[in-house]
Amino acid sequence: MDINANEIESIVRSVLSQMGGTTSSAFSAAPAPGMARVAMLTAAKQFEVKEFPIPAIGDDEILVKVEGCGVCGTDVHEWKGDPFGYIPLVLGHEGTGEIVQLGKNITQDSQGKPIHVGDKLVTSVISCGHCHNCLLHPDSPQLCENQGVYGLIPDNEKNHLCGWFSTHIRITKGSTFFVVNDLSLEQRMLLELAAVTTHALEQGKKTGRLHFDSKVLVQGCGPVGLMMIATLHVAGVDSIIAVDGNAKRLEMAKRLGATGFVNFKDQPTLEQRVAAVKGMTMGAGADFAYQCTGNPGAASDVYKYIRRGGGLCEMGFFVNNGECTINPHFDLCNKEIMLVGSWTYGAHEYPITMAFLRRAKAMGVPLEELITHRFPLDQMNEAMETNLSQQGIKIAYVAE
Ligand SMILES: [Zn+2]
Numbered sequence: 001m002d003i004n005a006n007e008i009e010s011i012v013r014s015v016l017s018q019m020g021g022t023t024s025s026a027f028s029a030a031p032a033p034g035m036a037r038v039a040m041l042t043a044a045k046q047f048e049v050k051e052f053p054i055p056a057i058g059d060d061e062i063l064v065k066v067e068g069c070g071v072c073g074t075d076v077h078e079w080k081g082d083p084f085g086y087i088p089l090v091l092g093h094e095g096t097g098e099i100v101q102l103g104k105n106i107t108q109d110s111q112g113k114p115i116h117v118g119d120k121l122v123t124s125v126i127s128c129g130h131c132h133n134c135l136l137h138p139d140s141p142q143l144c145e146n147q148g149v150y151g152l153i154p155d156n157e158k159n160h161l162c163g164w165f166s167t168h169i170r171i172t173k174g175s176t177f178f179v180v181n182d183l184s185l186e187q188r189m190l191l192e193l194a195a196v197t198t199h200a201l202e203q204g205k206k207t208g209r210l211h212f213d214s215k216v217l218v219q220g221c222g223p224v225g226l227m228m229i230a231t232l233h234v235a236g237v238d239s240i241i242a243v244d245g246n247a248k249r250l251e252m253a254k255r256l257g258a259t260g261f262v263n264f265k266d267q268p269t270l271e272q273r274v275a276a277v278k279g280m281t282m283g284a285g286a287d288f289a290y291q292c293t294g295n296p297g298a299a300s301d302v303y304k305y306i307r308r309g310g311g312l313c314e315m316g317f318f319v320n321n322g323e324c325t326i327n328p329h330f331d332l333c334n335k336e337i338m339l340v341g342s343w344t345y346g347a348h349e350y351p352i353t354m355a356f357l358r359r360a361k362a363m364g365v366p367l368e369e370l371i372t373h374r375f376p377l378d379q380m381n382e383a384m385e386t387n388l389s390q391q392g393i394k395i396a397y398v399a400e
């Protein structure tokens with residue numbers, strides 16, 4: 001009779017529970033040498049910490065000891081109900097750690113920097129190389145139909161170490177990874193989020209409607225909106241209007257560079273909010289707007305804040321939150337709004353993002369304050385609940 005690892009695990013679990021112990025108390029100390037731990041999503045709303053032997057690292061592989069990983073909206077979305085159908089899997093794609101083993105065939109990172117044991121590493125997205133977009137539009141790798149990333153790969157018997165919610169992760173040659181020794185743990189955990197907004201900045205610039213003197217409105221002050229505000233501020237935009245319903249988040253928006261504020265709790269009607277925005281823009285409306293909420297009503301409203309001849313970047317709907325209504329006459333045609341979408345980023349934008357993070361640090365922008373809650377591996381269910389409750393801003397797993 002074959003007994004697979006899952007069955008062994010359940011036998012161990014039942015023996016432990018008969019002894020009065022639990023799996024998690026058995027896992028309270030650090031993993032034994034040669035062992036790695038992962039927080040595996042085994043059912044909706046159920047992370048289980050599992051321990052596996054660290055596999056032999058081949059000539060084309062890297063073993064990283066994980067230091068931490070940001071919790072992304074995508075992780076929470078998958079945790080809530082497995083919309084991608086990936087269970088079981090190890091989530092976490094905003095991770096970073098230190099190289100502890102390096103295969104001899106790997107001598108440089110994805111931008112050609114030499115790579116060594118002891119270096120700090122982050123991973124980025126991986127394009128398939130063979131879809132229509134990869135073949136014919138390789139300048140837009142974010143539009144790959146099969147874009148992959150560590151942390152969104154279904155678990156398999158050959159490799160359990162393929163997500164960052166773990167003590168160790170195995171990286172393979174052919175994927176994308178960058179040495180980032182000069183960035184702090186917080187900066188490295190925010191790098192992926194910052195890549196999203198760095199890409200959105202580039203998308204906004206394509207409209208020709210985003211300039212140093214633009215009055216830019218950012219709707220939604222969750223992690224994406226707040227990082228967008230910081231990105232605009234560091235890029236040199238002086239006038240940034242933040243729209244949100246949470247006073248604490250608006251306060252954070254101010255610390256990151258926002259100069260005008262609309263709290264929709266205080267101004268519940270669209271007319272009031274439009275009047276407030278016009279009051280801050282010489283009666284015209286915003287020159288440019290970033291829509292950073294996943295709310296269909298907000299996605300409709302945003303057009304009303306923009307002046308005739310302005311621009312808009314829609315980046316809030318990373319998942320399908322439904323449809324919204326616009327009036328093509330008033331909202332688009334008559335206003336000649338230049339509208340652009342923004343979807344993730346390409347790995348080639350990581351070096352640009354690192355430059356943004358360094359510049360933000362030099363300017364004293366307190367980006368690291370975006371990380372408000374830190375959880376160990378055995379509390380990832382709590383981490384997801386905390387994200388959903390919107391108590392904090394950015395939640396992170398930090399290794400013990
Ligand atoms: Zn993410």
Ligand SMILES: [Zn+2]
Nearest residue numbers: 128131134144
């Ligand atoms: Zn592709």
